[in-house]
Amino acid sequence: MVNNEYLPFRSEILEVIKHAELEYTFRMSYDRGDEHPVKPGQFFEISIPKYGEAPISVSGITDHSLDFTIRRVGSLTDEIFENYVGDYFFMRGPYGNGFDVNMFKGKEIILVAGGSGLSPIHGVIDYFADHMDECKKLTVIVGFKSPDDILFKEDQKRWAEKGISLITTVDRAPEGYTGHVGMVTKYIPDLTFEDMPNAISVVVGPPPMIKFSILELKKIGFDVENIWLSESRKMCCGLGKCGHCRIGDIYICQDGPVFKYTKISSMID
Template sequence: MKNITLPSPHKILNIIHETNAEYTFRVECNIETKHGQFFQLSIPKVGEAPISVSGKGDGWIEFTIRKVGQLTNGLFALKPGNMLFMRGPYGNSWPIDKFKNKDLIVIAGGTGLAPVRTILNYFYDHPDEIKSVNVIVGFRDINCVLFDYDLKRFKTKFNMICTLDNDKAEGFETGMVTAHIKKIPFSSFEDYNVVMVGPPIMMHFAGKELLANGVEDSKMWVSFERKMSCAVGKCGHCKINETYVCLEGPVFNYTKAKNLLD
């Protein structure tokens, strides 16, 4: 019987230094993954952490990781050719089929852009499967901007609002993502969905602002990138009320997510 908690080694193909605090690791992998799923990444005798897939292609997947503790310090010391241990994928996924042939709004804050990057790349490559894509992505300042190369590509096909919390730079608005939600022409859409990912406080206020703009709960989707530990519903670390985030999430419709947000 397969041990679902046993990690396996995968070779690091490339490491992209996105910012001083965030690196993207491209890892050799032929495991099929869905948009929005996550893996448990680990270093033996150091620890492990849940990380969403931020990119995928033929024979590889990517993880965008923020340097925040002992494990990530160890990960940042690795080099291409080294082995990264991982298990997964775990969790559910973004309901891509529900998004097709409708308008899509994506609201992301900071590293929250990573879990939605694969669906943005999907609709960038398949523009005939979506009516329109509207993106609001916010970063603390210009030094925190992720995937700058992707943002430039996305601007050629998507309606993009890139904003900095309290900074000014060419090509960027200023202010929190919530301040720009009113710019989305919801009334012109026949049918649409909203995806939002970021810190819980961001999703809380973004959700309230969306509701104030007439968006129904059922049209909103979020992803929780925190609290998970074992990823298989055994440890209870991710449990919020009666919900195991690792099993029922990390993607939730807002009808349920609004009762799980901190």
């Protein structure tokens, strides 16, 4: 019997968590872990018949569920937001290479994210929040447009309590706001290291944020060989068949979406 790679499976919505006006996390049933284990940074194609499908990064992993943090931006996501606990989505995956937590172990880790870019690295942070003895230090710098747009507020409290150095900043804030204000790049020059040559960084977010965050990391002497990105733009089929995400001889959905910076920096899009 020929295996149909495009055939999705049905997954029940177990819980819906509202973060902001347009961002919700959908916790989906997933009992295929032994057959298809999932890593942080991988993605699934989530679909609703007659409305289409879209690639969505995994933002949380347990033994029997997966989290997907989704922004309401079009007809498919509009329909997704009308589906709540007890309803179903169709999914296929996991796709992509994801983050191997082993490459972070024993190192000082710097994670820089913009907005929903926190989703692909959420699982990495969760892992080390529960295994802080397996890394030297973990610093997370994450930026949002405004206080109302901040995602994963409860998770962020838990991460800080676990000993993670967390800087959550906003581009603009109302009068009286006491949190960090400014771009994520503002806080990179203040980073301190015990052993910078062996530190590792991941940058995820909009292209301009990635560009200028890497420039700031370079300015402080960070080794570009130790910078990783998650590049998910233009992905469509997830199988390397449609060619939408092809750049040169690279297929983002198959060869990524996690790349070493030095591999992807020379690619012409």
